[in-house]
Amino acid sequence: MQTPISLLKDIKKIYFLGIAGQLMSALACLTHSFGYEVTGSDENAYPPATDYLDHQHIPYIEGHKPENIGSPDLIVLGNHIRQGNVELEYLLKNNLPFVSYPQMVQMLFSNAKYRIVVAGTHGKSSTPSLLGWII
Secondary structure, eight states, rough: OOOHHHEEEEEOOEEEEEETTTTHHHHHHHHHHTOEEEEEEEEEETTTTTHHHTTTOOOOOOOOOGGOOOSSOOOOOTTOTTOOOHHHHHHHTTTOEEEEHHHHHHHHHHOOOOOOOOOSSEEEEEEHHHHHHHH
16 A cells, blocks of 8 residues: 555646535635645535636636546545535546545644644634644
């Protein structure tokens, strides 16, 4: 099995399935800032997530269709993507490489010396914001 570092060395184009959520849009922007070509799709996309994507010039498509995917090196699945989603069914049928949000975070930061993890039912957006401001 390849380590995350060796996996990312060959990755250039990353497609985010469910890009317009708060977490996914932030991860897409971060991934883009690391130099990867980022695109994605989502349904019912709206600000502030779309504002983040627009500000970073990350193209996204409203709605889900198999042809949206193109030919990425890797696909990141949003937590709300479920069986029956036509893009998910397409990537599974065609054996396209994909990872979850947590797996992508781990791949991007596998060499980090320290990590802070925020989990729970409430406060997962505001707590990291405050931590980032403090640090």
